[in-house]
Amino acid sequence: MPPARAACRGPRAPTAKDGAQGAKGDTGSQGLKGDGGARGPQGEAGPQGTKGADGKDGKDGERGPQGPEGPRGPQGAKGEDGKDGEDGEDGKNGSSGTSARVVSEGFSTSQGGSFSANCESDEVVTGGGYWLTSSKNFGVLASAPYGNSWTVKLEKQSSGQASTSGDVFAICAKKA
Secondary structure, eight states, rough: OOOOOOOOOHHHHHOOOOOOOOOOOOOOOOOOOOOOOOOOOOOOOOOOOOOOOOOOOOOOOOOOOOOOOOOOOOOOOOOOOOOOOOOOOOOOOOOOTOOOOEEEEEEEEEEEEEEEEOOTTTEEEEEEOOOSOOOOTTEEEEEEEEEEEEEEEEOOOOSSEEEOOOOEEEEEEOOO
């Protein structure tokens, strides 16, 4: 290692007057990366873009379970009367002395049910019918002969307080 030198300084040289500019020096090496600057303010929203194309339909889902039965709908309007039919052939003469009578049975109900008018054992039911004081809350499910009687079957069609009454009748003829 060379011996250390003592620092010496001599007298300062006189300063020269401004002279001509010297030649351009070589480009220096790349400096160190500087710290990042502060974040700028939020920019304004841009204009709305155009509508995109419709997507494809998705796959059909599985069929769901069957729902509960819905309530019974209101009774429909009365239909128009049908056309008159053609006259039928004359019937055979019946036996003389056949007699018929009408049997009537009254009833009253708030729930519905079956109500009958009965012929005697030596008679046969040949027809029948019924009438009701009010049919607003009751439907007639049947009015027909049953055995040796005429029967009407009623069904209550609304909840709450409701009742009806009436008569069921049978037309009874003596057996020959």
